[in-house]
Amino acid sequence: MAERDELMEVIDKLGQPEVREALVKAVDLLANLERSGLLDLLIALTDEDVVKRIVQLVMTTGTMKLADNLPELLDKLGAIAATLAEPAEPLGITGLLESLKDPAVARGLSRLVTVLRALGGD
Amino acid sequence: MTERILVLGAGPGGLVSANLLALHGYDVTVVEKSEYHLFQPGMLWIAFQGHPPEKYMRPVKDLVKPTVNLVQGKVAEVNLAERTVTLEDGRRLDYDRVIIALGAHLDYDAVPGHSSLVEEFGDYFRGADYAARFWSHFKAMSRGTLVIAAADPLYKCPPAPLKAAFLAAETLRRRGVKDSVSVVLALPFIHEYPSETVAEIVAPKLREAGVEVKTMFTVDSIDAENRVIYSLEGESITYDLAAVIPAHKGPAIRLLPEEARDDDGFIKVDKYTLQIEGYDDAYAVGDCNNAPTSKTGVTAHLGAEVVVERILGFDSRFNGRTNCPIVTDGEASFVISTYDHPPIPVKFSIFKRLLEDAFIASYWSSLRDPEKWSPIFRAYFEATDPSRVGGGW
Amino acid sequence: MGERIVVDAKGMACPGPITKLVKAYRKAKSGDIIEIYATDPGFKPDLEAWIKRTGNELVEISEEGGVIKAVIKVTAK
Numbered sequence: 001m002a003e004r005d006e007l008m009e010v011i012d013k014l015g016q017p018e019v020r021e022a023l024v025k026a027v028d029l030l031a032n033l034e035r036s037g038l039l040d041l042l043i044a045l046t047d048e049d050v051v052k053r054i055v056q057l058v059m060t061t062g063t064m065k066l067a068d069n070l071p072e073l074l075d076k077l078g079a080i081a082a083t084l085a086e087p088a089e090p091l092g093i094t095g096l097l098e099s100l101k102d103p104a105v106a107r108g109l110s111r112l113v114t115v116l117r118a119l120g121g122d
Numbered sequence: 123m124t125e126r127i128l129v130l131g132a133g134p135g136g137l138v139s140a141n142l143l144a145l146h147g148y149d150v151t152v153v154e155k156s157e158y159h160l161f162q163p164g165m166l167w168i169a170f171q172g173h174p175p176e177k178y179m180r181p182v183k184d185l186v187k188p189t190v191n192l193v194q195g196k197v198a199e200v201n202l203a204e205r206t207v208t209l210e211d212g213r214r215l216d217y218d219r220v221i222i223a224l225g226a227h228l229d230y231d232a233v234p235g236h237s238s239l240v241e242e243f244g245d246y247f248r249g250a251d252y253a254a255r256f257w258s259h260f261k262a263m264s265r266g267t268l269v270i271a272a273a274d275p276l277y278k279c280p281p282a283p284l285k286a287a288f289l290a291a292e293t294l295r296r297r298g299v300k301d302s303v304s305v306v307l308a309l310p311f312i313h314e315y316p317s318e319t320v321a322e323i324v325a326p327k328l329r330e331a332g333v334e335v336k337t338m339f340t341v342d343s344i345d346a347e348n349r350v351i352y353s354l355e356g357e358s359i360t361y362d363l364a365a366v367i368p369a370h371k372g373p374a375i376r377l378l379p380e381e382a383r384d385d386d387g388f389i390k391v392d393k394y395t396l397q398i399e400g401y402d403d404a405y406a407v408g409d410c411n412n413a414p415t416s417k418t419g420v421t422a423h424l425g426a427e428v429v430v431e432r433i434l435g436f437d438s439r440f441n442g443r444t445n446c447p448i449v450t451d452g453e454a455s456f457v458i459s460t461y462d463h464p465p466i467p468v469k470f471s472i473f474k475r476l477l478e479d480a481f482i483a484s485y486w487s488s489l490r491d492p493e494k495w496s497p498i499f500r501a502y503f504e505a506t507d508p509s510r511v512g513g514g515w
Numbered sequence: 516m517g518e519r520i521v522v523d524a525k526g527m528a529c530p531g532p533i534t535k536l537v538k539a540y541r542k543a544k545s546g547d548i549i550e551i552y553a554t555d556p557g558f559k560p561d562l563e564a565w566i567k568r569t570g571n572e573l574v575e576i577s578e579e580g581g582v583i584k585a586v587i588k589v590t591a592k
Contacts, residue, residue: 052497059501061510067473068515275534312533312561338568340537354541355569356591414531 124149127433128207128217130197132159132182135408135422136223137489142430144187145493151191151215153207154182161485162419163279163447165246168253169365170289172261175250185490197224199376202401219403221429222389224373226278226409226417232369233273235344242346245365246286247278259363260290264299266362271308271351273341274369276386278409278417280316281448281457283307283367284324288450291331300332306359308339308351317465320448320457327450327470341366370417373410388412393461394439395432396425405429415442415461423488424503427496443503447478454478456506458515463508468515477502517546517589524553525582532558533565540569540589548574549587558583 013019033039044050066073091099099105125148129140132154140152164178186192195209200222207215228247230237240248244255260268270286279285287307294300307328313321314328314335328335342354344366351366352358372387382398384390389406390399393413398404407429408422415421424443431438442461447454454475459465468474488495506515522539524532532553539549559576562585566573575586 048494048497051494055498055501059498059505061505064502064505065511065515068469068471070473071471275537310537312564316534318557338565340541342541354537355565 125218126151126216128153128215128220129223130200130207130220131223131225131408131410132156132185132192133223133225133408133422134419134489135225135426136221137185138423138426138492139221139223139407139430140190141187141490142427142492143433144189146434148433149191150189151193152182152186153193153195153197153209153215155194155196157181157194159185159489160250161482163282163285163482165250165253166282166285166289168250169244169246169256170260170286171293172257175254179250180486185486187490197373197375199378201378202382202398202404203378205403217403219405219433221405221407221426222373222398222410223407223422223426224375224410226370227372227374227387228368229371230368233341233343233366235346236273236341236366236368238346239344239364239366240368243363243365245367246282247367256365260293263294263303263363264297265302267304267306267360269306269308269351269359269361269364269366271339271341271359271364272310272367274367275310275316275340276417277367277370279446280416280418281446283309284315284328285447285449286365287328287333288331288448291333292451295332305331305333306336306361307333308336308341308353308359310340311337313337315457317457317459319467320465323455323467323469324448331450370409372412384412393442396429396440397432405432413440413442415459416444416446416457418444418446420445423492423499427492443507445503445506447474447481449475449478458506458508458511460508463512466508466512466514517544517548519548519550522549522551524551524555524558526554531555533561536562536565536587540571543589543592545589545592547589549589551585551587553583553585554581555583558585 030039033042100109127143127148127150129136129150129152132152136152136154137159140150144150158179159182161178164173167173168175168178183192193215195211195213197207198210199208200220205217205220207217207220209215230240240252243259244252246253246256268290270283270290272283284307287305291300291305294303294305314325314337315321336359338355339357340354341351343352345352349361350358351361351364372383372389377383377389382389389411391397391406391411391413392399396405396407396411396413398406407425409417421442421444425440428438428440442459444457444459446457448457450470452475453470453472454477455468455470456474457465458468484495520539520543522535524535532551532555536549536551543549562576566587570591572588572590573585574588575584577584
């Protein structure tokens, strides 16, 4: 009885025009995927062993930390990218030493050293 | 003859055990008293944000694999020596192995006045109907004091009252009545969380959300008529609306021999194998056992996997891993610990909230087809093991 | 003369020992003595905060071989 009700619910849904349109589009999409061979690829991707390998690749301690800090990282990358539009003056060793008086530069250097430490660690 | 395995209870621990064992050709029978399985954390969203209860309920029959036998009935007695289980209607079931996954018993009689309080206002522990009742009171609240408290330091999902406070504050803010309703979070701990590491992370978030925290407040009695809660530590709070987490005890069944339980009725197990002390054919998984870890769905799920692997002949061991989510407005953190490692510092982030959203979305599927999710969960738990991210995440 | 309640919370990590103390305290009467043993180093400051809040009497606190022993006289009930 309950199964019959569920079936009726599905038939009712088919009466809605937006549901029918969505279904037609979904069928078109599937046909396109089939023609391009991507559907076979997608099916292969849902295989248990393949899922396992993908997960091993993407779910690591490093990626967990990376994803967690993505907003901060993208902020910094965005700020760096914005500076690329400005012209850069050549900087000598005296200029480098001089610019270290800027607290922001000094903090950046400290970050760079931290990065180096992470790069060189195990 | 095929080995007969009885699984008592169709919560996360019972369903994961039964569905995994069914894949390996055992004759598996699940005994469950309810027709529906409730995603228990959902009660927080029903009670404090008005979600429809149906969203968090599924028929048990839709959550077991077709080869699992489902018996609807209430367990009255488990006799470990005779290998029998008796149901309340008198039916008797024999087994070769038993997995007890009956959860904790919520004791509303441990604190005077508690049953009157829960009947009046509902809460977010007793069931979806009680959570809906709580919402019917909370949604109408426009002034006064909302108290979120606990009758005992040991209860399911240690961050539950914190989540309740965050969700309540969010709803009050959205309704524009945050300034006229005070949210008081009264906790039986020394700090804002049992672990000081976690307390330091949640304390500023609670301040930000405008939640007033009272520590070392273990509910001792409730005067439902005059609306006052008294603490064991000698303080009192007046409330307009309150939800008090009940004392938790071992499952309300007759378990023989009686020595198989501790003082609070929890079933004594080896914390690594989850085998009931003295019986190599009996296990207790999840909230009903006395393993020194948090009582949560995650520990039940992971414990069930260990028990199944042991039945299959592998020397698997449960490491006590927890992954209790703390959810605020748009962000989340997890309480991550193992038997060997106290909770590590885990900061709140959007990514963790997305992970939690994904965990919730995969809940039903992970119970019915745990084998599909095992590799994914395993990779997550390994990547975030305290020994790897000990310094924090 | 009150009863003497012995609580063994050795090997329990935070918040184990305080949880056990609260459980014992719920059952205790005025005049009882609670004797608790713990190995969690966080227990000492936690216990001091608890004593201060509840107003019970800390009769003795000592540490030997990594085991903290605390003797509490129930006076606030």
